[in-house]
Amino acid sequence: MCSPGYSGKKCDTCTCLNGGTCIPNSKNNVCKCPSQYTGRRCECAVGDTSCASLANKCTPNYCSNNGTCVLIEGKPSCKCLPPYSGKQCTEREDSPSCHNYCDNAGLCSYSKQGKPVCTCVNGWSGITCSERVSCAHFCFNGGTCREQNYSLDPDLKPICICPRGYAGVRCQTLVHYISKKQSYVNSHISSILILILLLITVGGIGYYIFRIKMRSQFMHVRMPDNIEINNPMYLREDIDDEGDILERNFAIDTDRVR
Incomplete structure (x- = not known):
């Protein structure tokens, strides 16, 4: 096992450059540089302004x-x-x-x-x-994010694979899931209700027509002339004895009445 600040198979590798001395400091190695060098690993010569750019x-x-x-x-x-x-x-x-x-x-x-x-x-x-x-926190409600081929189009957006009960580009919409069996039952119930409503409508129309026809059979037709007819049986006692008794069947002369 190598001493702190050294590594390699033979413990001959020091992390400091340009003759710097490795000094252990906790888990890090601190370099003590010669007077003509500086930097974390003694990588820069003193006064070398171009060396500062090498830090990045x-x-x-x-x-x-x-x-x-x-x-x-x-x-x-x-x-x-x-x-x-x-x-x-x-x-x-x-x-x-x-x-x-x-x-x-x-x-x-x-x-x-x-x-x-x-x-x-x-x-x-x-x-x-x-x-x-782009995929971090992109999909909601437990959706699984899948990246696309960004080399073809960097503006492509990831695709969300939504769990059951959710839909949308980012699985943001809650949907009501209906099983095939429930959908089949609902369809039949709707058909039965429509048929019942149709029968009620047809029955109502038929009943209305029937009532109209029944009322038309008992309607009174106004007579063209205002004729008053007395019942001879009712007025028999008012007729003079000398008068002739009216026959059962008789005719009325409308011209005389006028």
């Missing part, structure tokens, strides 16, 4: 212990191999839980509690950098 670039040997340097938002960061972690892979961890913990080129480091934490590159988010930024 992946320079050779920026990452220790075979770590890979990548730029995240214009700043260099290291993707470390287990059991190393930290900004420049200078922290050694006994637990290799950071190994392959972060997806999509995410960088793994350890929190103060010793738990792995991912720093995601642009376009990815989530605990393990497994969610695209």
Whole structure:
């Protein structure tokens, strides 16, 4: 096992450059630089103004212990191999839980509690950098987000696969699910109700026509002439004895009445 500040099979690799001395400080290595060099790893010569710009670039040997340097938002960061972690892979961890913990080129480091934490590159988010930024929290109500081929069209939006009972572009609409059996029953009930309503309507129309016909049979027709007819049986006692008794059948001369 190498002394703090050194690594390699023979413990001959120091994280400090240009003859700097590695001084252990907790889990990090602090470099004590010669008087003519400066920087976190003694990478810059004193008075070299161009060296300051290299702080935002992946320079050779920026990452220790075979770590890979990548730029995240214009700043260099290291993707470390287990059991190393930290900004420049200078922290050694006994637990290799950071190994392959972060997806999509995410960088793994350890929190103060010793738990792995991912720093995601642009376009990815989530605990393990497994969610695209455009897909994060895009679907509602438990919908499953599916990315499209952004290389064909960067403006494409993700697709949501909605669970039962929800619909919409982002599964935002609650829908009432009706089973096929329930739909079949509802359809038959509607048909029966329509048939009953139709029969009631036809029956009502038929009854109305029947009433009209029955009333027309008992209607009185007004006579063309105002003729008064006396019942001879009712007026028999008022007739003079000398008069002739009217026959049972008699005719009335309307001209004389007038």
